Amino acid sequence: MNKLDIATQGLASAAAPATPASPQTIHLDRRFWLILAMVAVMFALVRALVVPSMANVALPWRMAMDAGLLLVLVAPVLALLYASMRREAMNAREAMDRENATLHERLRAHDLNVRLTAALDMAEDEDSVMRIARQAMTLATDGAPAQLLLAETRESPMRHDLREGWSSDAGRCFIERPSDCPAVRRGMGTVFEDSLILSACQGMRGPMDSNCAAACTPITVSGTGVGILRGLGPAGDADLYRLLQSLNTAAHHVGARLSVVRSISASAREAATDPLTGAANRRSGEARMSELMQHQDGYVLAMIDIDFFKKINDGHGHEVGDRALKLLVDVLRGCIRHDDLLCRYGGEEFLLILPGLDIGAATAMLQRCRSELPMACNHAGLPEFTISAGIADAPNSNPAQQLRAADAALYRAKQSGRDRILSTADATHTEPGIGAQGVDISRAG
Numbered sequence: 001m002n003k004l005d006i007a008t009q010g011l012a013s014a015a016a017p018a019t020p021a022s023p024q025t026i027h028l029d030r031r032f033w034l035i036l037a038m039v040a041v042m043f044a045l046v047r048a049l050v051v052p053s054m055a056n057v058a059l060p061w062r063m064a065m066d067a068g069l070l071l072v073l074v075a076p077v078l079a080l081l082y083a084s085m086r087r088e089a090m091n092a093r094e095a096m097d098r099e100n101a102t103l104h105e106r107l108r109a110h111d112l113n114v115r116l117t118a119a120l121d122m123a124e125d126e127d128s129v130m131r132i133a134r135q136a137m138t139l140a141t142d143g144a145p146a147q148l149l150l151a152e153t154r155e156s157p158m159r160h161d162l163r164e165g166w167s168s169d170a171g172r173c174f175i176e177r178p179s180d181c182p183a184v185r186r187g188m189g190t191v192f193e194d195s196l197i198l199s200a201c202q203g204m205r206g207p208m209d210s211n212c213a214a215a216c217t218p219i220t221v222s223g224t225g226v227g228i229l230r231g232l233g234p235a236g237d238a239d240l241y242r243l244l245q246s247l248n249t250a251a252h253h254v255g256a257r258l259s260v261v262r263s264i265s266a267s268a269r270e271a272a273t274d275p276l277t278g279a280a281n282r283r284s285g286e287a288r289m290s291e292l293m294q295h296q297d298g299y300v301l302a303m304i305d306i307d308f309f310k311k312i313n314d315g316h317g318h319e320v321g322d323r324a325l326k327l328l329v330d331v332l333r334g335c336i337r338h339d340d341l342l343c344r345y346g347g348e349e350f351l352l353i354l355p356g357l358d359i360g361a362a363t364a365m366l367q368r369c370r371s372e373l374p375m376a377c378n379h380a381g382l383p384e385f386t387i388s389a390g391i392a393d394a395p396n397s398n399p400a401q402q403l404r405a406a407d408a409a410l411y412r413a414k415q416s417g418r419d420r421i422l423s424t425a426d427a428t429h430t431e432p433g434i435g436a437q438g439v440d441i442s443r444a445g
Helices: 003-015 023-054 059-120 126-141 182-186 195-199 239-271 282-294 309-316 318-335 359-380 399-415
Strands: 146-151 158-164 190-192 212-221 224-234 299-306 341-346 349-355 387-393 421-423
Touching: 023 059, 059 126, 059 239, 126 146, 126 158, 126 224, 126 239, 182 190, 182 212, 182 224, 190 239, 212 239, 224 239, 282 299, 282 341, 282 349, 282 399, 299 309, 299 318, 299 359, 299 399, 309 318, 318 341, 318 349, 318 359, 349 359, 359 387, 359 421, 387 399, 399 421
Parallel strands: 387 421
Antiparallel strands: 146 158, 146 224, 190 212, 212 224, 299 349, 299 387, 341 349
């Protein structure tokens, strides 16, 4: 039911015919007539007793005495009736205020629910979810100080710490992992009603207001508590429990959307990653080259191959061969930049996509990786192996042609004795220690 439905119902009830009187109204009417009858009987009895002694009194004075007698009898009764009616009116007003507050809270919760559902349905990544969560914190707490802490897993460090309405560090939560939070361990929202209880929480540090209380609820992603949503309020405030309900609503929606976003992201990552080495797969490399070509961004390709890889597998077993592949990926990742992409192109062959580099810089980068490889093998307890590489740029913005050029350079490196890096550049573009056609003079023989 939305706001329009509620408003329509309200208008319909206002336009409807008057309903029968409530039991309280009927009871009040009966009591009024009963008191009136009692006053009349008492007045008649008192007047019957007094009338004989008032026989010689003039009529005006007798009427005045009747009025005074009636006033004496009626005043206390009217005072009692007024006090009772006033008390019932105050009770009715308090009941109406509570009903209005409940209705307002339901409307606010419904509004939060509708807005969060609509906004989070459009969130496609975790950053978008966090941006919406920051707005939800303000809606859920009506501007009270609120904080959201979120991690990747239950045991990993917090990666998000969003705060709204905080003017100082007093009352903030500095929890390091979700598993350290009592609310996450319990799996349910918790109201910490005073600062003494708050100070016992592992995440509370620094100065604390003695009148501080907090409502905390876990954020659950795929059935696991990975975060906390919390708001502050004064100690002993019953509204903290209503605040907890709003926080529960916000935490539920944020956690549900994060479950979807992280699941999609994990599936996409799995589809784009080589399961053995963790490098990108061939399809990801081809997609990256197409993207760079569409944006007309220059890049360099490097085809890398482990020398005599079959001998490693045959002589030491496939497990050692798999470890050698993983080690090469680790060494290459330690040399390349954040924007570079390393792909397992097939078997023991890898493809490096290096945007914004020329052949000289790419050759220097690969020479550094090549020189670090023997030491890495020794540290990992693996038999020492070498690599050969072929480098090509993209003068014609043709990925297929560039791949063939890099592969041809790799083939020439293999034919020239392996353990070297060759490129399609002229001899004038080679680095010191690199001979014509990119042959490494220092290690060629």
